[in-house]
Amino acid sequence: MHSLEIKDLHVSIGDKEIVKGLSLTIKTGEVHAIMGPNGTGKSTLSKAIAGHPDYTITSGDVLIDGKSILEMEPDERARAGVFLAFQYPSEIPGVTIANFLRAAQQARLAEGEELDATAYYKKLYSKMDLLKIDRKFTSRAVNEGFSGGEKKRCEILQMAMLEPIFSLMDETDSGLDIDALRIVADGVNAQRGEKLGVLLITHYQRLLDYIVPDFVHVMWDGRIVKSGDKSLALELEAKGYDWVKKELIHT
Amino acid sequence: MKPLSDPETLAPAEEAAVENPSVGIDQSAGNFSYDVTYEFDAGTGLNEKTVRYISSVKKEAQWILDFRLKALKTFESMPLPTHWATKDLENIDFNKIRYYLSQGQKPKRTWDEVPDDIKNTFERLGIPEQERKFLAGVEAQFDSEAAYSNIKDIVAKQGVIFCNSTEALREHPELFRKWFGKVIPTSDNKFSALNSAVFSGGSFIYVPPGVKVAQPLQAYFRINAENFGQFERTLIIVDEGAEVTYMEGCTAPKFSTSTLHSAVVELVAMKGAKIQYITVQNWASNVYNLVTKRGLAHEEAEIKWIDCNLGSRLTMKYPGVILKGRKARGEVISIALANDGQHQDTGAKMVHAADETTSTIVSKSISVGQGRATYRGVVHIPKHLKGCKNNTECDALLINTNSRTDTYPAITVRGDQHAVQHEASVSKVSEEQIFYMQQRGLTEGQAMSLSVNGFINDLARQFPMEYSVELKRLIDLEMEGSVG
Numbered sequence: 009m010h011s012l013e014i015k016d017l018h019v020s021i022g023d024k025e026i027v028k029g030l031s032l033t034i035k036t037g038e039v040h041a042i043m044g045p046n047g048t049g050k051s052t053l054s055k056a057i058a059g060h061p062d063y064t065i066t067s068g069d070v071l072i073d074g075k076s077i078l079e080m081e082p083d084e085r086a087r088a089g090v091f092l093a094f095q096y097p098s099e100i101p102g103v104t105i106a107n108f109l110r111a112a113q114q115a116r117l118a119e120g121e122e123l124d125a126t127a128y129y130k131k132l133y134s135k136m137d138l139l140k141i142d143r144k145f146t147s148r149a150v151n152e153g154f155s156g157g158e159k160k161r162c163e164i165l166q167m168a169m170l171e172p173i174f175s176l177m178d179e180t181d182s183g184l185d186i187d188a189l190r191i192v193a194d195g196v197n198a199q200r201g202e203k204l205g206v207l208l209i210t211h212y213q214r215l216l217d218y219i220v221p222d223f224v225h226v227m228w229d230g231r232i233v234k235s236g237d238k239s240l241a242l243e244l245e246a247k248g249y250d251w252v253k254k255e256l257i258h259t
Numbered sequence: 260m261k262p263l264s265d266p267e268t269l270a271p272a273e274e275a276a277v278e279n280p281s282v283g284i285d286q287s288a289g290n291f292s293y294d295v296t297y298e299f300d301a302g303t304g305l306n307e308k309t310v311r312y313i314s315s316v317k318k319e320a321q322w323i324l325d326f327r328l329k330a331l332k333t334f335e336s337m338p339l340p341t342h343w344a345t346k347d348l349e350n351i352d353f354n355k356i357r358y359y360l361s362q363g364q365k366p367k368r369t370w371d372e373v374p375d376d377i378k379n380t381f382e383r384l385g386i387p388e389q390e391r392k393f394l395a396g397v398e399a400q401f402d403s404e405a406a407y408s409n410i411k412d413i414v415a416k417q418g419v420i421f422c423n424s425t426e427a428l429r430e431h432p433e434l435f436r437k438w439f440g441k442v443i444p445t446s447d448n449k450f451s452a453l454n455s456a457v458f459s460g461g462s463f464i465y466v467p468p469g470v471k472v473a474q475p476l477q478a479y480f481r482i483n484a485e486n487f488g489q490f491e492r493t494l495i496i497v498d499e500g501a502e503v504t505y506m507e508g509c510t511a512p513k514f515s516t517s518t519l520h521s522a523v524v525e526l527v528a529m530k531g532a533k534i535q536y537i538t539v540q541n542w543a544s545n546v547y548n549l550v551t552k553r554g555l556a557h558e559e560a561e562i563k564w565i566d567c568n569l570g571s572r573l574t575m576k577y578p579g580v581i582l583k584g585r586k587a588r589g590e591v592i593s594i595a596l597a598n599d600g601q602h603q604d605t606g607a608k609m610v611h612a613a614d615e616t617t618s619t620i621v622s623k624s625i626s627v628g629q630g631r632a633t634y635r636g637v638v639h640i641p642k643h644l645k646g647c648k649n650n651t652e653c654d655a656l657l658i659n660t661n662s663r664t665d666t667y668p669a670i671t672v673r674g675d676q677h678a679v680q681h682e683a684s685v686s687k688v689s690e691e692q693i694f695y696m697q698q699r700g701l702t703e704g705q706a707m708s709l710s711v712n713g714f715i716n717d718l719a720r721q722f723p724m725e726y727s728v729e730l731k732r733l734i735d736l737e738m739e740g741s742v743g
Contacts, residue, residue, distance in 0.1 A: 058698050061690065082697040098695035102713030111709055112699040149713065166699060
């Protein structure tokens with residue numbers, strides 16, 4: 009079992025503090041959902057963990073199995089098992105999905121070791137079959153001219169191929185119609201298990217109908233203000249975020 | 260034959276570059292020079308004596324000597340094109356250049372003397388050991404003589420002539436003289452005049468009517484079998500309905516002791532003929548590479564230049580096609596990568612001179628660090644023609660914030676029965692894109708390389724397989740120093 013431990017984390021963009029002391033531990037085999045209104049720092053949290061250069065961690069720590077990852081470059085964190093499914097994935101013109109994933113796999117091998125191309129394609133095609141993705145998809149340039157649904161599916165395919173230990177899924181449901189949402193959720197559920205810890209970041213409860221979380225946390229103004237099980241999400245859906253706000257003021 | 264002057268007492272050619280650090284970097288870094296004794300050496304500087312000397316060493320006919328001497332006068336009378344081109348040209352000291360060298364003896368350097376970083380470059384490019392020694396100048400001759408004569412013999416059965424220019428001038432003057440200097444007149448520019456005065460080496464190809472040469476003819480073998488030419492002169496004539504593909508250069512860095520390289524390449528495609536000319540060059544960073552390349556396309560003929568420029572201090576090269584016959588087609592596909600201290604000034608010239616002629620220009624440039632890439636193009640369609648088409652597309656990619664790119668497209672279209680399209684774009688590899696790729700486990704350098712390779716991917720695919728694979732590796736190497 010592995011753990012991703014976020015300890016009293018403070019994150020700033022420029023001079024502005026966005027995450028203001030957040031603590032959370034995720035273990036493999038668990039699915040945690042973070043919910044909250046826009047602008048509370050949910051995406052900032054995931055990007056800071058992944059090591060985005062625009063986000064400064066002013067205090068606190070992020071540890072994998074007790075070892076801090078904050079001194080690591082984004083690519084080192086990725087190779088250590090952290091995967092970020094982007095809310096807005098970048099386009100990489102001229103680089104096909106097949107070549108991109110191949111380069112990403114190659115980067116995980118020791119120097120001088122060559123990726124076995126046959127085994128790679130075998131794995132790629134089996135994951136694509138699992139996610140019901142057409143073979144032609146991989147010869148397209150990464151995210152270039154993709155619809156919202158295609159972009160998210162591409163993220164899920166990458167996650168399936170790279171087999172991370174911890175997956176941070178940033179608003180994976182945004183911009184998806186109900187069919188696309190179901191496909192993406194099926195993809196995540198297929199990968200769910202003892203070997204994977206998931207942090208689902210979402211604005212709406214809707215996604216949680218398809219990916220049922222073990223824990224739900226409500227984020228407000230840079231902190232987790234309420235935690236519970238999946239019923240918390242339903243309560244939120246019924247009462248709205250104002251309910252949390254009022255509770256906060258009263259306590 | 261004795262050298263005009265004693266080479267031992269002369270300053271090395273690199274000194275000119277070191278003395279003029281106008282590009283803001285120490286030009287001596289990465290240079291390397293060795294003492295080499297040349298059998299034939301025209302000494303430094305250029306005058307009538309130099310030209311007569313070259314001509315006599317090559318045992319040339321009187322008309323060639325006259326041609327050279329006339330070209331020398333033209334060269335001397337022409338100004339440098341610095342009213343539009345970079346002032347860096349003024350740093351060329353014509354008096355310090357050796358205009359003719361013939362390596363008769365084995366060089367005295369050994370493999371152990373070759374710097375480690377250069378050995379590493381060869382290693383990473385996967386260049387066979389034998390070739391490494393040649394490229395590093397450890398061996399005077401790369402043993403490719405056999406490969407070359409093999410190709411030569413195969414195509415000779417179809418009546419194709421493939422030899423060096425010196426040999427062609429001796430053996431086939433009737434073919435050579437008819438087109439020599441006709442596509443690119445001596446006075447075209449100062450450097451074509453210089454080449455006309457002191458040319459040496461280069462290829463000559465003649466393909467008889469209707470013959471389609473199945474395999475690409477490679478200068479790589481031919482040039483390795485002699486010296487790298489400093490002032491190469493290439494003439495390719497493809498007769499009616501015939502076809503040929505010619506490849507020159509290699510992606511391995513060329514370590515040259517001479518700082519000025521000025522080639523002239525003339526192509527002639529007769530009615531319905533097809534010529535594809537592929538160049539991949541990677542010069543040492545002290546080299547001025549000032550090349551004039553032009554093709555003449557007769558009726559329904561097709562000339563395609565595929566040109567890839569890496570390295571050098573300054574490259575100025577604008578392959579052109581004169582579309583002389585009805586329905587002739589011209590195409591230039593170019594990739595340029597300018598790294599720190601380098602200026603790639605490249606582009607294309609399309610001169611429409613008949614009805615229904617078509618030209619296409621696709622140019623992609625990458626500027627790394629303080630590198631500068633310039634696209635300079637001319638498309639000329641005069642009023643009296645009809646049904647001409649041009650499509651120009653130039654895309655620039657900037658890697659660092661201090662990288663530079665310029666675009667100077669000059670499209671002159673007169674008359675109203677033509678279709679012309681021009682598209683240009685400048686993009687930068689964004690931080691978000693790099694972060695995205697890093698998040699998948701690629702290092703910053705690997706991410707940068709992959710982005711650049713993606714940018715040129717559609718053009719690189721048009722290169723022969725082995726070239727595009729090498730090109731990818733080279734870009735990986737070039738990009739390594741660009742991050743951090």
